[in-house]
Amino acid sequence: MNYCSHCGxxxxxxxxxxxxxxxxxxxxxxxxxxxxxKMVVGCIPxxxxxxxxxxxxxxxxxxxxxxxxxxxxxxxxVMQGAxxxxxxxxxxxxxxxxxxxxxxxxxxxQIYLMFRARMQAPDFKATPESAExxxxxQEEIPWDEIAFRAIESTLRHYFEDRASGRFPFRIxxxxxxxxxx
Ligand SMILES: [Zn+2]
Numbered sequence: 399m400n401y402c403s404h405c406g407x408x409x410x411x412x413x414x415x416x417x418x419x420x421x422x423x424x425x426x427x428x429x430x431x432x433x434x435x436k437m438v439v440g441c442i443p444x445x446x447x448x449x450x451x452x453x454x455x456x457x458x459x460x461x462x463x464x465x466x467x468x469x470x471x472x473x474x475x476v477m478q479g480a481x482x483x484x485x486x487x488x489x490x491x492x493x494x495x496x497x498x499x500x501x502x503x504x505x506x507x508q509i510y511l512m513f514r515a516r517m518q519a520p521d522f523k524a525t526p527e528s529a530e531x532x533x534x535x536q537e538e539i540p541w542d543e544i545a546f547r548a549i550e551s552t553l554r555h556y557f558e559d560r561a562s563g564r565f566p567f568r569i570x571x572x573x574x575x576x577x578x579x
Contacts, residue, residue: 449534451539497513
């Protein structure tokens with residue numbers, strides 16, 4: 399950030415007294431701006447033996463496939479956020495949300511929380527955010543065209559767990575890709 403949103407003066411980075419890391423601090427009014435990870439919430443909408451996939455119509459990763467997910471908004475619970483994103487991106491109403499996977503993605507300061515969910519009805523549609531919305535069987539998942547690693551990992555866990563009928567909650571970390579790979 400460059401300017402204080404309170405008084406408009408430029409900010410500088412300092413370690414505040416009693417703190418242990420750099421913060422943006424206003425040069426004039428002294429306001430400290432704490433920056434913290436953002437939370438992405440989403441779900442695996444299920445209908446019979448299929449899951450609802452969305453082909454992104456927006457950057458980043460336009461044209462790639464994903465599950466409905468997006469940034470949690472102020473004033474909503476994680477479950478409300480996951481339901482809202484599913485309605486916005488896929489036109490689908492989900493219920494029975496069960497927490498399933500949490501991803502720490504430290505290098506981009508994000509946390510993903512993914513739920514399993516049941517679709518209320520096989521109703522869905524393309525939206526401004528999704529060029530196509532499709533119920534897919536496991537064999538139809540376009541593994542080479544998944545938009546985000548957290549989503550690919552979510553799908554892999556889901557189909558693996560589905561085979562055993564047990565869906566334990568997991569916390570996983572997604573590391574920055576090595577430039578050598
Ligand atoms: Zn200020």
